[in-house]
Amino acid sequence: MPQSTSRTDRPPSPLDFTTVATPKPGEAPELAPGLRWGRLPLPFALNHVNVWLLDDAPGWTAVDAGVESPEMRAAWDTMLGGPLGGAGLNRLVATHGHTDHIGLAGHLVETHDVPFASTLVEWLWARLRYADAREPPKAHVARYMARNGCDEAMVKRFAADRSGFAPALGPPPRQIERLVDGTEIAMGGRRWRTITAGGHTEEHASFYSEADRILIAGDQVLSHITPVIGVFPGEPDADPLADYLASLDRFMALPDDTFVLPSHGLPFHGLHLRLKALREHHVQRLDRLHQALERPMTAYEAAAALFPRAIGEGHAFLAIAETLAHLHRLRGDGTVQVETDGRGVRLFSRR
Numbered sequence: 001m002p003q004s005t006s007r008t009d010r011p012p013s014p015l016d017f018t019t020v021a022t023p024k025p026g027e028a029p030e031l032a033p034g035l036r037w038g039r040l041p042l043p044f045a046l047n048h049v050n051v052w053l054l055d056d057a058p059g060w061t062a063v064d065a066g067v068e069s070p071e072m073r074a075a076w077d078t079m080l081g082g083p084l085g086g087a088g089l090n091r092l093v094a095t096h097g098h099t100d101h102i103g104l105a106g107h108l109v110e111t112h113d114v115p116f117a118s119t120l121v122e123w124l125w126a127r128l129r130y131a132d133a134r135e136p137p138k139a140h141v142a143r144y145m146a147r148n149g150c151d152e153a154m155v156k157r158f159a160a161d162r163s164g165f166a167p168a169l170g171p172p173p174r175q176i177e178r179l180v181d182g183t184e185i186a187m188g189g190r191r192w193r194t195i196t197a198g199g200h201t202e203e204h205a206s207f208y209s210e211a212d213r214i215l216i217a218g219d220q221v222l223s224h225i226t227p228v229i230g231v232f233p234g235e236p237d238a239d240p241l242a243d244y245l246a247s248l249d250r251f252m253a254l255p256d257d258t259f260v261l262p263s264h265g266l267p268f269h270g271l272h273l274r275l276k277a278l279r280e281h282h283v284q285r286l287d288r289l290h291q292a293l294e295r296p297m298t299a300y301e302a303a304a305a306l307f308p309r310a311i312g313e314g315h316a317f318l319a320i321a322e323t324l325a326h327l328h329r330l331r332g333d334g335t336v337q338v339e340t341d342g343r344g345v346r347l348f349s350r351r
């Protein structure tokens, strides 16, 4: 029953979504010759990740792996044994080093004995996070939280949340074929230009086929949600939103009729509209934040003003990380300043 796909995951949108039915775990419908779509289950609020299978007969190149979980392994086995014809993988390619994209990468690379292509920074970050997750949070995390107005209970809560996520990241591959911005990679009978960008992660890779105007976007351009742009303890003074907004300009140079394959959500046409909407989302959030700073505030207080629900539901860490990204952008613009009080707590205020 190819038409049985629920349309509930296709809310009204000005984007022109693919008419291909959304695959269930283990299915892999064709989107274009030599290019298939897998949608695999995640044990998070964001409940799926898309992977792309490119026909490099006798095997397949896969872009992204998903998390380490029994459900994910089962979905891969079903997909490889069924729609992918039992041919196995030739190669695994990573868009970036986040757990939902490369948690299972080490397992796939090892069981199929295939090369792993990644940018250098994404691979290194994943390996560092894997190592860090096996140790208790270090003092710099508590320092980051304290200087942004968090109390001790929040630090403890963060430590507990973090250890809950750790098993989803399996041991990352030990070797890479390095992806470099502007270079080409052949996958599934097409040549793809690697486009690296910052903001969501440091060296996220997207892949663009000029001949067929297809963009494997990763998390850099999503269809329904906006990628997390956050400031985290490892680089507490970063301005990732500047990098992200700059990347939107770079993608704007691609043709508007590009077929966009995002890692979450649905394949779509309407690249320029989506890029404008993503920019607008951040511009509005910057405006709201600037207005909210009626008095000097910590990042925690600003996050509570901006994301009351997220704070109430215990997602303070991510809310603060995202709020900081916007505060640092406003600081970079010169419209907000930051001062540190006698206890080492940072207070943001309008200039």
Ligand SMILES: [Zn+2]
Binding pocket: 049, 098, 100, 101, 219, 263, 264
């Ligand atoms: Zn993702």
